[in-house]
Amino acid sequence: MNIKGKRVAVLGAGRSGRAAAKLALEQGGMVTLYDAAAAPAGFENLAEGITCHPLATEETGRECEADIVVISPGIETRGDFAQAFAHGADQFIGETEFASRYYNGLVVGITGTNGKTTTTELVQRMVAAGGMSCESCGNYGRPLADVVLGVDHPEAVSLELSSFQLETIESFRPNVAIWLNFSSDHMDRYNTVAEYHSAKQRIFENQQPEDTAVVRLGEEVGGLIATRVTFSGTDPGGDYEMQGSVMVAEGVRALDLRETRLRGVHNAENVMAAVAAARALGVSCEAAFGALADYAPPLHRCELVRTLDGVEYINDSKATNLHALEAALLSQDRPTVLIAGGKEKGLDYTPLLPRLNKLVEAVVVFGEIRKGLAETFSQAVTTQIADSLEDAIVIARNAAPRGGTVLFSPGTSSFDMFSGYEERGDAFRIAVQALK
Secondary structure (H helix, E strand, O other): OOOOOOEEEEEOOOHHHHHHHHHHHHOOOEEEEEOOOOOOOOHHHOOOOOEEEOOOOHHHHHHOOOOEEEEOOOOOOOOHHHHHHHOOOOEEEEHHHHHHOOOOOEEEEEEOOOOHHHHHHHHHHHHHHOOOOEEEEEOOOEOHHHHHOOOOOOOEEEEEOOHHHHOOOOOOOOOEEEEOOOOOOOOOOOOOHHHHHHHHHHHHOOOOOOOEEEEEOOOOOOOOOOEEEEEEOOOOOOOEEEEOOEEEEOOEEEEEHHHOOOOOHHHHHHHHHHHHHHHHOOOOHHHHHHOOOOOOOOOOOOEEEEEEOOEEEEEOOOOOOHHHHHHHHHOOOOOEEEEEEOOOOOOOOHHHHHHHHHHEEEEEEEOOOHHHHHHHHOOOOOEEEOOOHHHHHHHHHHHOOOOOEEEEOOOOOOOOOOOOHHHHHHHHHHHHHOOO
């Protein structure tokens, strides 16, 4: 893609936008970085040659004359702000699509409602253990544009992809595409669940017969051109499946997950998907499994904070939707008191009731959604309302039996009270460590 001398408008001054602006400048573009904020973080550290335009509006977009518009994933693609810039531009693409045009290495793309970050880390470790240089990036860690900057590119990238990033691809083609799972989420951005599904399904649309699609058994992803490899932690019949705690890979009993630090069905599926992807790139089973030896899951994902009075306190703040909450519940093998709640995202929690009735001793709810959540959950289990996260922890402590678990798995996003799931998880950890 030759953009030398072309006018490039980059929307959003976050990590993705700043990296895309630097890449466009490196490729000879005349770059302007737009952001709606008055003083966006990072503006002061931009490379010389990038024009900064804070306080951007729809009017700014209508007046903008650009050959190429590159949009950051946090900006709604079909919103009036983005479309004002898109009008009149020759190309309107996302940072992932833009960066991929300057990268010629192998790409493992990972999408799914839950488990993307863990799987992205696992793929990177396994591919590197197989002898290839590999960088984890995308929705996790560094933007792809940042990885592509300069000339020393890794041989492969493990690329976490959200539906927001996949909305704006055109020619992007992963050598291996991983579909981990799917459940309702982001209904504050999409009009329907089908619309959200379609955005994620775009990960497969440019693949060719020589590529690989790693798909959870039973998931509906339409017709695939690439070679399909399946996995499941619950149902038999996939290329990768579980027999108790042992992973069966291509018909061979290969790995006992009790020998690793990964627990639960969701992590078993993350491992299977990562192994399948690594194998598709030629990595041996021995190298892939060896990469798990000292691997610890990321923070805020079923993280054991402490054991107090015989009760385990688990931080699963990353659970921002129903599927993640359900996966966390299924991974518990002790009497569980659940702490849930947060931002109202328009999700229907009634499908969770049978799980709560079977797996949970009690529930404590907090946050913006607490009253509606209490009304729903109380149909299946004793539910109490807390005014704050700290209050919820105290109530849960009093309800948890010795030998039990207090599971903090909110089931929705954090933006009603926190800047993100990390701050929310840190607040949980600090409050639990302060318990006497």
